[in-house]
Ligand SMILES: Nc1nc2c(ncn2[C@@H]2O[C@H](COP(=O)(O)OP(=O)(O)OP(=O)(O)O)[C@@H](O)[C@H]2O)c(=O)[nH]1
């Protein structure tokens with residue numbers, strides 16, 4: 116068929132296919148832009164050492180800024196139920212048929228699930244509320260309303276969920292009848308229950324492992340009843356239905372504690388971020404100055420290269436296909452006294468399965484550096500233990516006033532407080548973790564001797580001849596190893612992966628049996 120107007124297609128052509136009709140000079144100038152943007156990074160951001168620029172030795176401005184948040188507060192609105200419908204059958208020769216209004220649909224529920232792959236709460240921290248879908252209203256011809264859509268909030272493994280506030284309308288609220296019908300006789304209405312029971316509050320969950328099934332937080336409202344439910348001798352044609360139930364509204368707080376399977380701990384400028392780049396696809400910032408990293412970065416080491424078959428043999432039935440690594444800002448001596456960036460970031464490796472101490476072989480005595488790091492980690496753990504003990508002691512204090520001749524006094528159970536302090540050896544939980552040393556910058560000259568000393572020191576710890584560097588009794592000293600690495604050249608990195616998987620497998624037997632701990636309220 117001939118086009119209705121041939122000239123119109125010609126007029127529209129430049130708008131529909133601009134690249135085809137654009138003059139040649141424009142195309143060339145656009146192509147020329149591409150190398151210009153690429154060359155910008157290499158012209159402005161020279162590498163700080165004289166080595167050639169690469170992914171592992173990037174320019175200081177070649178990085179992806181981490182998006183990280185470890186706290187979020189959300190208001191959850193479960194979906195309210197759809198309203199029942201008032202409707203009557205109408206057919207040919209039957210203008211006044213029986214009532215056939217459908218029931219309203221149930222509102223959507225809100226669940227929470229901890230999943231691997233999520234590393235931060237930044238997406239949730241930007242949202243202030245989460246709303247599930249409302250149930251649809253019932254319709255004529257006895258069509259029930261469809262269910263509202265459920266919402267699953269996905270959070271990183273290690274998130275703690277605390278309920279702050281809740282508004283829960285009664286599960287079987289009074290019917291919102293249209294008009295005053297209290298005196299009227301109605302048939303017995305069906306008991307309407309929520310398909311899922313609203314969990315009792317306040318909710319307090321520690322999602323320390325991935326949850327296979329989403330966990331229910333807020334239940335949607337029940338749908339209203341359609342008019343056929345109200346048919347009776349007194350009301351053969353009821354002109355009323357019920358409204359859908361209001362749903363649960365809840366305010367929750369999310370706090371992320373555990374980020375990764377492996378935590379990198381090291382002095383500033385040791386090469387932690389370069390190691391993370393070498394192990395993973397992370398584009399964390401690298402620079403030859405202290406405190407290049409200001410926020411924790413997470414990378415995932417993929418073991419099976421998405422082939423479905425792991426490259427690294429793992430113990431047990433479930434083959435490990437990946438593990439995550441956390442790079443935190445460097446620690447300096449006195450970090451527990453808030454020197455440098457402090458030890459606050461250690462809480463993100465506190466619950467990691469394995470600690471990897473990254474030590475720069477070219478920056479002086481490696482043994483001293485390892486001791487200094489362990490000292491800071493040990494002191495941090497001690498601080499945490501003290502905090503926990505104080506909290507425990509505070510919860511044990513009986514604040515009730517007791518009558519005594521000398522007047523009222525507060526009854527402190529000091530013996531219980533003392534027993535609490537001695538029941539857990541300080542710093543046990545962090546010093547009891549499997550650990551190893553990644554000795555970086557092994558490509559630099561005159562680092563062999565330093566590495567040899569470090570290795571023999573670690574061997575003596577393993578044999579039990581030297582104490583654990585943290586000074587904690589019964590700390591983990593099974594196979595203290597040092598792996599020489601040149602992260603900038605990607606050398607020795609495979610050995611780090613194999614060693615880590617071995618240690619993770621060893622520790623996996625000790626993990627909690629349940630993915631969710633419902634903490635004490
Ligand atoms: N020669 C050599 N240089 C390295 C190696 N690893 C890292 N570097 C260099 O060491 C410097 C510091 O590296 P980063 O990875 O930023 O160190 P960092 O520990 O993350 O430092 P902070 O984030 O400040 O704590 C950079 O200039 C790197 O290029 C290595 O294996 N060999």
Ligand SMILES: [Mg+2]
Pocket residue numbers: 387388389400401407408442
């Ligand atoms: Mg860094």
